[in-house]
Amino acid sequence: MRMSAWLLALALGGAPALAGEDEAQTCLRNLIWEGYKEGWSVRTASSTTLGQDEFRVFAVTLYRGSAYHVLACGDAGLTAVGLSLYNADGQVLVQAPPGGVQPVVDYTPDATGTFYVSVRAEAMATPGARAGVGMAVTYR
């Protein structure tokens, strides 16, 4: 059945989308494990399903002087994921470089406080579809 689906999708002119949060979580876990080799530890990882331009906002506490590496991963249903970090008032501090489905934001606060992270589905592989996106906060 799966082979037929692949062939059908190729015949229709595109690779099949392996949508789902499971794929995003797997992608995220691979990045987290890679990060451990560089001294990053994970605080929390989470995933969600988003449609075009939909977003999710996370509140995060960041410690003064600790380095943070915030990751996001989109599944094959996405062609661009937006990732940004904001201060407690909702002002943008850092925006991940545009394009791609594995954006990263790095930040070291000069005071402990509450910050916010937004993850947005900026471009879908298939119009009208929904896709899985994961986000993780890592630190060292």
Next chain:
Amino acid sequence: MLPRLCCFALALLPLGAGCGDPPAPPPEAPAAPQPALTLSAADLAAADPVALVPAPREMQRALERAGVAQSLASRVSDRPAPPADADLDRVAVYTGVVLADLLLTASSATPAQIGARVGLVHAGLVRLGADAEALAALEELRARVENGALAGDALVTELDELAGSRLPAWEARLSPRALPLVRAGAWLEGASLVSGAMVEAGRFDGATDLLRQPAVVDYFQAVAAQSTAPTQLQSQLQATLEVLDRTTAQPSLGEAEVREIQASTQALLVLL
């Protein structure tokens, strides 16, 4: 001559080398980068708290960075498991405390001690409704620790990843409020250990950066308020969080606040 040249040119048309071919289209320009999302006050108020609470090892690193040369692991003590008839709130908070202890002592405790703590976390998650997949991961990890196959940095990494990455994914399979209360237990244990370390070291200059987390306190107060269980633990949990709420509402923390935090968190932890 001219007609022959045109015939020659026409003959070359099928090869794509004739006169009048349209110019190749320019390469597609990359899509213009989107500006960062603008967040409204409502967006901030509705923000997901899943990543709000610092991890125990993160608290240790922050403590070290603040110049307090105290090992939180050395301050961890064994805690007996709750009785079989303990309510699920108590089980969840206790499980969080032991999870924090496990993460903080993973590089210093003996395999038997680590295995015992993994066992307590496992038992807690069983009572909180964890499914076979979650329990199997813990059982497998415990077996590798106890037979010496997993230790040191590799153990720390696996425990860290399990607590930070896999445990949140199990939340929907646990009883309601279980994971937030597990987080509360872990954070309160961390706050107790950090404040105790600062008191012992006589160092309070980093108190604001280490312990002033009003959003975390607000989050746990909201979780605690959902309980209808009129237990002593529940009452103390709310009392402890009220002290933390009042303390962390101040713009800066000093020795008095650190001692208050230590005392109020200890008042809860002794009930577990």
